[in-house]
Amino acid sequence: MSENTILGGPPNRATDATDEPETEPTPDPADLPGDAETAVHRSRLYSLLSLGFDRPGEDFEAARDEDAYAADLHASAAAIDPEIAAAAAAVTDALEGIDGDELHHQWAALFGVEEGVTVSPYELTYLPGPLMTNVRRLADIRGFYEAFDLSLADEGTDRGDHVCYLTEFLSALCLREASLRERGDDEGVAIVVDARRSFLEDHLGRWYWRLADEVGSHDDGTFYAALAELLAALVEHEIETLDLDPDWVPDDPEVTEWNEDVFGDAGRGCGGCGANVGDLG
């Protein structure tokens, strides 16, 4: 702003700013926990979780040929952590002896539109606040994908916040991490590890436990309950390893939290006009 007029540009920023360009500090290997081998296993585990949570079809049947799904799950889980290995063993136990039709029935009863999506596999469902606000969350997720030159497949019909996409994205990040570690590219490793940190802290790390609770409450002891527990074990391990502190979603989806202050009793609308959906019927 000029001396005595409102015309001008933004005011000067911090007075102690220097003209020297900011340089990125060299990443400290101690801040990048893990190694290439573990990263590959982590990548495979996320990938198998993604495949498992998807609607069972030809891909999953092919993965189960000659017990490959169970064997890979065991191998990768055991390479990461004993608790994760135990959770993986529960998954393979639950999968044993179930044919494709039965599996599809279990899946449809939980996640399928056939029965009204009993348990939502979508992140936005679990977030507090009006839907309008959460559009930004969805955009943030898509931004992560695009930052790594990934996009949803044209034939895909799910939203970007589906747990399958989230885990598949984490799998891709871990695979890139492994490749970069092999090449000794610390800067590249720092970028993908930082992205994994942010993605877990801002997204999957906030609500994975709600998914596990919801699946467990509807389907205790089956494949999907065990799979959700495996996801929880892996993400909890990630949170500990990466020293994350995700802001957990509320355990009550109807919570109004901050928007109560603005709209009072009409807190949980779409966010567009302040009307309460419950009062419109």
Added chain:
Amino acid sequence: MPTVDNWQLGREMEYPYEGARPDDQWAGVFDLNKCIECQTCTLACKTTWTHGEGQEHMFWNNVETKPYGSHPVGWDKRTLEDLDPGDWEDGTYEGDTIFEANGTDWDDPENNPQESQQAAGELAGFFPGTDDWRYPNLGEDEIAGDSMESITHFDEETHPVWFFYLPRICNHCTYAACAGSCPVPAIYKREEDGIVLIDEDSCQAFQQCNEACPYKKAIFNPAESKSQKCIGCYTKTEQGKAPQCFENCLGKIRLHGYINPPEEADESDPMAEPTNPLDFVVHQKELAKPLYPQFGLEPNVYYVPPITAPTDYLSQMFGPGVEDAIATYRAMRNGDEPALKGLFKLMGSTEWSITAFEIDGDEAVGYYEGDEVGRVPITEPTAERDRYDEDEDVYRLDIT
């Protein structure tokens, strides 16, 4: 006493800062006769800019019903009550503006907004509280005037039962009260296009702008602890494109461009050569009027008054000349103002801002910095069919 020239008041007025005009001044024209309050503009803006936490109550663009609607509650009535009624004499406003109403000596260093840190208190107006933001649809579609009966017919030009819709955005005022009151100062007016912005990195949440802006378009975000406001979609206008609320207007009531002060206004004849459309509508034809010019901010959104509403109400809202503007609008509808009619057909016909337009035979042509960006027929071709279709032996209800 620092004084600035406010052409909308026809006189100089007091203001905390010295007067200066930007190279170009962002501006818009809204034809209130065409607004149907579909709120597409509101949502186009909301989904683009204000869908974050702490912005739930925030509508950089809103549409309210007049006379009974207002968001925040009573924003205009409460400020008008703070100003003594002021007369207009031959186009000159003789009352006090919000900067003048309290008799503040802006020359006194103690009253400098950056020194006092409470300049908003020296202006007429009020601080909108949480409750004031709760009811964005207050008064929607409520009628004024006589009671409405099933046999009521409107025979008069001014309807006995009336309301109209008022879409509102930041006016990117020449003498912005938000910028004029900021203690930091974190609010400034861009030299290149006159868009008024809050520098969020500098905002220290004094909230003086929330109170000072009489249009209440600088709004506090409690989640970010910063004030925020309409940015005129400068990311689009810098590319020549109209802002979101303009582009998405279903009723095609909006025209985006740049306006000059009267002494620099484009006096060209659009029947003969490209002419600045804002200067043409506002200065040459005096058809579009500023919103509450008596506040003293020289706002830069100009409204074509609704022709069926009472002119005493409209005069309070848009200043003098409303009767003439309504007569001009009626003349345009009757085919007596082909250049105006052509320009109004151009509104909403292109996503580009229109910096010039001209009439080319039966067509109106819009330009953005010399490039043709829109061409529309002034009179749309229509065909009329027989009321009775002999072949089908049916009567048609719709024959055009």
